[in-house]
Structures are given as structure tokens and as C-alpha cells.
């Protein structure tokens with residue numbers, strides 16, 4: 001049995017815990033959170049009320065002889081926590097995305113884990129969403145030929161959605177802690193991950209972006225576009241775009257975050273549309289107009305993935321299962337620290353481009369350039385401080401309207417809804 005400890009019992013812990021609750025190979029030993037009341041509430045919800053809670057994660061790591069630690073805290077703590085765990089002898093460290101608030105910290109994490117022979121995993125769950133896995137299989141089998149263009153529209157809607165701890169919005173306003181905006185850097189990591197993985201690419205060559213700030217915690221609407229590197233001189237150009245759409249009055253129920261994603265990929269022989277990820281399972285999934293995957297090729301339209309679960313939680317469970325397997329049998333986690341760092345570089349390029357109003361190249365985002373501040377993501381200036389307030393007021397109004405129109409919002413219960421067959 002692998003002994004597991006969780007550091008940080010905030011919103012995302014509710015999803016990261018799932019893979020361990022279901023595993024026959026691991027035992028959750030203890031959790032750590034500076035907010036003990038919050039940690040105890042989570043344990044109660046997970047049916048694990050007798051588990052030990054440590055306000056100081058270092059004591060948990062020193063005392064509990066853990067094999068795996070899940071780090072689920074604000075971004076700037078990922079680096080120091082990884083370093084402490086690696087030095088204390090923890091063999092497997094899984095860090096929620098983004099890997100760290102700076103590329104400097106990403107590199108330190110990679111180096112210390114290499115030195116101590118620790119398996120370091122960057123936890124990016126979209127990579128394990130069953131619909132995306134199916135789409136990747138189709139694309140790799142050449143269903144639309146050579147891949148030319150990736151488009152993702154990332155829409156933040158009005159809700160209703162899972163309840164969130166208001167504290168988790170507080171630290172997200174501080175760029176010294178986050179290293180980038182919640183949509184472009186934090187949530188964006190998922191989308192940049194899909195832009196590389198689905199397209200069979202390791203990095204991008206250059207980016208141009210325009211990022212608006214509705215408020216400090218909403219770095220949108222935004223438009224980011226990039227070019228992938230050419231492998232051969234006669235390669236057709238390969239490009240991608242990400243749109244971040246703010247639609248606070250869009251009535252759009254979600255069991256998780258109130259954000260959904262729509263991907264379109266064009267190839268030399270066809271087109272693929274991948275409908276939804278985070279809000280999978282809501283009324284859009286149940287409509288015939290939004291099958292999970294639609295392919296146009298050879299003069300035909302076909303749909304795929306209709307038999308797969310359209311529920312975001314499976315991406316978390318499968319991601320954790322892969323890490324447990326790596327810890328049991330060897331191999332590399334998905335993602336490795338190096339891949340995690342690359343996703344942070346990708347997302348930071350978008351911020352730097354907007355900040356400096358120019359095209360930014362991959363090679364520019366380095367620890368050296370963070371140090372001399374030529375590529376250091378700064379907090380946005382002149383943001384309307386009332387923006388967030390107005391946004392929540394609109395959301396509440398919209399939710400009331402939805403309720404009047406018969407909206408049913410179901411909160412997941414750990415005892416039944418979340419347990420798998």
C-alpha cells in the first residue's frame with residue numbers, strides 16, 4: 001500500500017482525492033492545511049473524518065513516512081513544498097497545475113527531484129478526459145490527415161456551478177503568488193496542454209496575444225494566437241488560437257467550474273469538433289446538437305464518444321490512477337516536470353506578448369529573463385476595481401432568473417454520486 005498525504009484541502013482537493021478514494025493500492029494517511037476547520041470539513045465530506053490533520057505540512061511529511069504527496073496549494077507554494085518533500089524522502093510528488101508561479105521555480109523543482117530520484121508529476125487532468133483521449137486516438141490514426149489548425153474557445157459563463165470558497169479568489173488576485181492571470185495562466189494551462197498534446201507538438205515557436213482585464217481575477221476577454229515550429233522546410237504552416245470569452249449572463253449549469261471548452265481542429269483531410277469538457281454532463285451534453293466529437297472527412301460527418309462518460313471527474317480519477325501505476329510499476333508520470341514547465345512557458349508567452357505588445361518567442365521565457373525582468377509577468381494596471389463586484393451582481397441576477405425558469409442545480413454527494421461502478 002502506498003501511503004498518501006494531501007497538502008492543501010481547498011476546492012480542488014474535492015476532485016484530486018477521488019482517485020485515491022477508489023484505489024486498492026493507496027491509503028490516504030493524513031492531510032495538511034493551515035485552515036484546520038476547512039480540512040476537517042473536507043474529511044467529513046469525503047467520509048474520512050478520522051484522518052489526521054496537520055496545520056504544518058512539514059510535520060506531516062516528517063512523521064508519516066509518505067510515498068506520495070499531492071500538492072494542492074496556491075501556485076507560489078508548489079516550489080518550496082516540492083523541495084521540502086523531495087529532501088524529506090517522499091518518492092512521488094504530484095503538483096497541481098500550474099507547476100509554479102515562475103519558470104525559475106519550475107526548474108528548481110525539476111532539478112531537486114532529479115537529484116533525489118523523485119517522480120515529479122504535473123497534474124493536468126484534461127489530458128485524461130475520456131472524450132479527449134478518444135479524440136486523440138482518432139487524430140493519431142489520421143482521421144483528418146495532417147493537423148494544421150487548433151482553435152479553442154474557453155467560455156466563462158454565468159452558472160450556477162459548484163460552490164467555491166471565496167478565499168480561493170483572494171490569493172488569485174496577487175500576481176506575485178500566481179505568476180499570471182486566472183484564465184490565461186492558471187486555467188489556461190489546461191488549454192495550452194490540449195493545444196500541444198492533441199496537435200502532437202512539444203512547444204510553439206511564437207505567440208501574439210491581446211488580454212483584457214475585466215477584473216484582476218478575470219483576465220478576459222482575450223485572444224491568443226501562435227505558430228507551431230516547422231519540423232521540415234516544406235511543412236505546411238501549423239497554427240493555433242485560444243479565445244477566452246466572458247459571458248457572465250449566460251445561463252449554463254455546471255457541477256464543477258462554470259467554464260466550458262469547445263475545440264475545432266482542421267487537418268489536410270477534414271475537420272474535428274470536440275464539444276465540452278469542464279461542464280460535460282449538463283444540458284448541452286444531453287442535446288443532439290452537441291455530440292462529444294464530430295468528424296467531417298471523406299465527404300461524411302460522423303460522431304464519436306457517445307458511449308463515453310461526459311463528466312469532468314473522470315479526468316481527475318484517471319490522472320491519479322496513472323500516477324499510482326507509475327509509483328507501483330515505474331515509468332514516467334503524465335506530465336513530467338519538464339512538460340509541466342513547458343506549459344508554464346506557453347502560458348507566460350501569452351502574458352508577455354500582451355504586456356509588451358509584440359510577438360514573443362519560446363526561447364525568451366527563461367529564469368534568466370525572469371531575473372532581469374525582460375520576461376517577467378507583471379500585475380495588470382488600471383483594472384476597474386468594481387469589475388468583480390459588477391460581475392458577481394450580474395451572476396446572481398442571472399442565477400435567480402434561471403431558478404425562476406426551472407433551473408435545477410444538483411450538488412454532488414460523495415456517498416453516492418461520485419462513486420464509480
Ligand SMILES: NC(=O)c1ccc[n+]([C@@H]2O[C@H](COP(=O)([O-])OP(=O)(O)OC[C@H]3O[C@@H](n4cnc5c(N)ncnc54)[C@H](O)[C@@H]3O)[C@@H](O)[C@H]2O)c1
Pocket residue numbers: 007008009010011012013032033034035038055056057072073074075077096097098123124125165167168169186
Ligand atoms: N486541475 C484543475 O482543474 C484545477 C482547478 C482549480 C485549481 N487548481 C490548482 O490547484 C491549486 C489549488 O487551487 P484551489 O482552487 O484548490 O485553491 P484554494 O484556495 O481553494 O485551496 C488552497 C488550499 O491550500 C491551503 N494552504 C495555503 N497555504 C498552505 C500551507 N502553507 N500549508 C497547507 N495548506 C495551505 C489553503 O488553506 C486552502 O485550503 C492551484 O495551484 C490551482 O491552480 C487546479
